[in-house]
Amino acid sequence: MKKLIALALALVLALTVCSAFAEEAITLKIAHIGPLTGPAALYGIATSRGAQIAVDEINAAGGKYRIELIDEDDEHNVEKVINAYNAALDAGAQMIIGTTTSKPCEAAGAQGYTDRVFFLTPSASSTAVIEDKDNVFQVCFTDPNQGAASAQYIAENKLGTKVAVIYNNADVYSTGIRDTFVEKGAELGLEIVSEETFTDETTDFTVQVGKAQEAGAEIVFLPMYYTPASLILKTAADKNYKPIFFGVDGMDGILSVEGFDTSLAEGVMLLTPFVATSEDPKVANFVKLYQDKFGETPIQFAADSYDGIYILVAAAEKAGITAETTPEEACELLIAAMKEIKVDGITGSMTWDESGAVTKTPMAATIENGVYVFK
Amino acid sequence: MIFLDNLINGLSLGSIYAIIALGYTMVYGIARMLNFAHGDVIMVGAYIAFCGLQYWGLPPVLAFVVAMLFCTCLGITIEGLAYRPLRQATSLAVLITAIGMSYLLQNIALMIWGANPKSFPTTFINGSSIRLGQLNISTAAIITILANVVIMVGLTLFTSRTKLGKAMRCVSEDRGAAELMGINVNRTISLTFAIGSALAAIAGILLCSSYPILQPTTGSMPGIKAFTAAVFGGIGSIPGAMLGGILLGVIEIFGKAYISTELGDAIVFAVLIIVLLVKPAGLLGKPMREKV
């Protein structure tokens, strides 16, 4: 009997100690929403994993906040994303890191605007994501911002005047960048000699590349993700066509595609806020953790998401969010806090205005001998 | 020059469609079913070849043979497990099962190889390009077209000369009569799936050699296009699949090159519709169709 009482006492003591520890850290419930299955899964899995690395770090460090990450799949689908969003709130999420892709983010963000739920999207870069919605903020650049910056870089550094553009006309990201690039390019005296499109299902780029070659373009601008870009580089090599290929942040990742012949990407230039081979200790640390845990090199999406978690924690700290704060209360507090914080992340030093767009500086990189070189 | 360039690219793309379409058309001729999972067998074949080259360090030819053997086994297994129990069922039930199989293969591939795209390694197929004056022809295009011709001739000889090939034609003509004549129908259907899947592996390797990106969804769109090509040429007919595939590829490239890249796919499908309206059984299909 005595033994039993002793045991019970020990148990009670142990429980109190535990709960005492637990009280120190405030548990934040953050939901990540992104495509974990389907054709866009690679981006959603990257943002999910990037967020996971940041959460592990924060929880291990044992600061003011403990984070519970809820992971919901939206299948890159405008209908499913609302389900994912509702499921996240049902699961008790207080704020959302997501969604990964633009169109679903537009739909979920609008729903969140009505319901008053805070969104920080790591990678949904179209302007429609933040337009007319005070509750949505971005970690990545907006598409027009990138298009204009690319045109400016090409013009200022006099890389050439005859430009060909190949873009995905079924994709918001690609058309968004292309629109402003063409507009800004015209202002700066760039001559667009060929403009060709493709869609998500396209595998054959011989026509698009052939037309650029025929038009004598010195620069081929590729506002797209690295998957189609790698096919374009291969086609150009087959055609013995060697212009300057100029990419955007979606191009990052091309060097870590398994089996990719990096010599094809020799001389490719891109504007990007993050490269995995950077020597910055913060970046190197993240890349190492990611590689150890998931066995692959992180792409920019993962980096944006990793930063996103730290941004949310910084904003939550500023806003004084606790475990009891409801999503509606958290939304107003976080909106106010976002404008006041400044976060130094692995994708640069970031601040926000009320539009929800981020201010940070992209870097121009050139691929030389299979690695990025900054100019 | 540009015209020639486009023509060769079109022929090469069309040859890939044709090889895939052969798999659709043979299975349709014998088993009277649209095997929607065929496009995903292509993807599996390409992944196995990728693994052979990248992870197991096999020489290219050996890696391709392994991929073909694997797909052959896969095809027979799929047929035996999922389609054979439905031999008596409605064609729609089989269609839905095939769609289920397609989802299954894609998701298994997603679990095994992950969502990140892989780049198909450079081999003797896609290593270099030949220069003829201003014209640059990639070796992949030449090998693809040649492979197509060889397969076409081989299959025609097989179905017209060998006993097994004749059995296949017999089953497609009249399954009941074939059974009465002592032909093992189940084994013949398995054989068809085996050949179709081996062709799928070849198609996968050629597809990824020309367009070296490999994802779990790699097979879907070429699968649909090839299916269209099979119908275009008259489903059930081997020369029809060949013709349909090549025409589809050439139309796709020319449509993009001379009309608009924006409307490339719409043009392909519009031509298909027009052809079917004029010839409702496809280019080489006859109302009393000769099957395989």
Place this chain on the structure above:
Amino acid sequence: MTKAKRKRLIYNLVTFGLVIGAFIILENMIAAKAISRSLKGQLVPICAWIIMAVSLNLVIGFSGELSLGHAGFMSIGAYTGAVVSGWLVAAFDMQDPILRLVLTILAGGILAGIFGVLIGIPVLRLRGDYLAIVTLAFGEIIRNLVNVLYIGTADGNLHFAFLNKEMPANVTMLVDGAKGAVKIKPISTFEVGFVLILITLLVVLNLVNSRAGRAIQATRDNRIAAESMGVSVTKYKMMAFVTAAVLAGMAGALYGLNSSTVVPTQFTFNQSINVLVFVVLGGLGNVLGSIISATFLTVLPEVLREFADYRMLVYAVVLILVMIFTNNPTTRAIADRLFAPVKKLFHKDRRETAGGGDVK
């Protein structure tokens, strides 16, 4: 009243009863706030998918034609809905959401119906798998075209552009190419969706039980026999096809106006296949079956959320197993023996619910 007629009446009453019953229960749950956010958010899509399934069943189950482009009609409805709704606000300052929703749903249905006629005339000359491939092709063409379609309003007028985005300076874009239909104000409600289901059921059940419906089913069961009896095959197949297109367009408008944005990629070939799966799993020619399977298969993936990674895998395996078990003679015999006592309890003629014939 003949026995067959009575059975049909009972079947129809059960169908309506179940739908209305489910609606009343859900409404009460919403009033009592006893419903999860997740389920509540799915109510309108479920309504849309039910209408899609029932209307496709009309084509596949009753008229016996395999259509693989049903999502194309849905996309026409969704886009029309977005444009008309935006235009009504811009041109007439119409704020009443219910009136606007009803008008847009009508417009979506009409435009989809027009496309149904345009596509139906050539397509219905073809048979079986050829018809399937052409409907698939149409679905893909529609998707390809809306990628380069631009519609905007300026000063209450609609402006259209194709391939090149040339718009007046003060334009508000409604459809913006690949960006899809943008800035839609979501106005769809579960109540309107429910009414639309009732209308769909009235139309479809009345049609199939009418003289025309019997003619439609006769063309399915034996085209030549029907033709020799003086039934105009094309006319009746067309009737089924266009009715289904109109209903799909209406479902599309409801679905599109439930979200703040609509994109072409939502209405791919895969989406048509999904609806086809609803129909086949629910039973060809079985309207109630379509309703149940559309609901079940829309909710199922959400219930399986916890198994995120394996969800599609499970879905695929379930699909294959269900098809094999319900269609294989051996397994069917086993199932029949297992359920024999249950069946005796009800002692119903199963012919009505067992579904129609094979698609030719």
